[in-house]
Amino acid sequence: MKISEILSTKGAEVVTMAPDATIRDLVDVMAQHNIGAVIVSADGEVIEGIVSERDVVRHLSDIPSLEGTPVRAIMTAVVQTTTLGNSVDGLRRQMTDARVRHVPVIEDGRMVGIVSIGDVVKSSIDELEFERDQLSKYVSQ
Numbered sequence: 001m002k003i004s005e006i007l008s009t010k011g012a013e014v015v016t017m018a019p020d021a022t023i024r025d026l027v028d029v030m031a032q033h034n035i036g037a038v039i040v041s042a043d044g045e046v047i048e049g050i051v052s053e054r055d056v057v058r059h060l061s062d063i064p065s066l067e068g069t070p071v072r073a074i075m076t077a078v079v080q081t082t083t084l085g086n087s088v089d090g091l092r093r094q095m096t097d098a099r100v101r102h103v104p105v106i107e108d109g110r111m112v113g114i115v116s117i118g119d120v121v122k123s124s125i126d127e128l129e130f131e132r133d134q135l136s137k138y139v140s141q
Contacts, residue, residue: 004084006123012113016041019072026071037102040075045110049075081106088123
């Protein structure tokens with residue numbers, strides 16, 4: 001299965017926010033969209049970083065203020081990415097090796113979606129269920 005198949009099912013919406021937005025804004029956006037990570041981007045296409053719930057929690061003790069601290073202060077600047085043509089198995093290995101849970105999808109230099117570890121697990125379960133059903137049909141014939 002390819003990454004393009006995951007995005008065709010879940011959609012290509014990516015929530016972004018400017019690097020100078022506050023951490024309070026970030027927390028509000030994450031709650032509003034019920035998501036675990038936001039791409040940091042001034043223009044909505046060029047990735048400057050990513051910030052996740054884990055980043056917020058890890059920095060809670062050293063953040064002077066959620067109201068005045070910019071997202072860039074806690075974002076991860078080196079972002080793992082993938083492409084539409086990459087396999088889900090390849091992405092699963094990449095996510096495991098890099099210990100990340102959210103990976104933006106880049107095509108022709110622009111962001112076209114984001115895949116979470118939950119999306120990867122769901123696609124794997126769907127694929128296994130399909131194979132199981134096919135084997136059951138074959139055996140029962």
